[in-house]
Amino acid sequence: MASRIDRxxxxxxxxxxxxxxxxxxxxxxxxxxxxxxxxxxxxAREGxxxxxxVIERNVxxxxxxxxxxAKITQAVDDDVEWVVLCSEGxxxxxxxxxxxxxxxxxxxxxxxxxHALKAExxxx
Numbered sequence: 001m002a003s004r005i006d007r008x009x010x011x012x013x014x015x016x017x018x019x020x021x022x023x024x025x026x027x028x029x030x031x032x033x034x035x036x037x038x039x040x041x042x043x044a045r046e047g048x049x050x051x052x053x054v055i056e057r058n059v060x061x062x063x064x065x066x067x068x069x070a071k072i073t074q075a076v077d078d079d080v081e082w083v084v085l086c087s088e089g090x091x092x093x094x095x096x097x098x099x100x101x102x103x104x105x106x107x108x109x110x111x112x113x114x115h116a117l118k119a120e121x122x123x124x
Contacts, residue, residue: 012094016108018093018108018111019083019109021111021116022122024110033053034052034083035064035084036052036053036055038086039056046087047114060098063075064099065102066078082099083110084096087114089112090113
């Protein structure tokens with residue numbers, strides 16, 4: 001029997017068109033925003049992604065919501081393409097689904113997370 005969190009993760013992922021790591025450079029070229037939600041200690045241990053905006057998970061919704069007083073300048077409307085990145089692609093699925101819940105319909109995450117970007121050699 002699957003755990004509750006496994007069921008929640010499966011539900012979140014069923015709503016996403018998850019992105020393979022090899023597709024991240026093309027997404028960035030078309031204007032997508034790569035958002036690294038890993039905590040600072042994890043980024044320090046694993047490495048940075050130069051092309052990514054760093055928005056830690058606990059404030060993601062407030063920073064990406066174009067109607068929020070705490071939004072970042074890139075959060076201009078609901079058509080921004082958000083590509084969420086965590087270490088291995090688990091937390092990012094839940095985070096991308098939360099962005100969908102905000103009406104940010106072009107939100108997804110990177111399959112395999114930072115580790116997949118590194119393995120594919122596409123740390124951009």
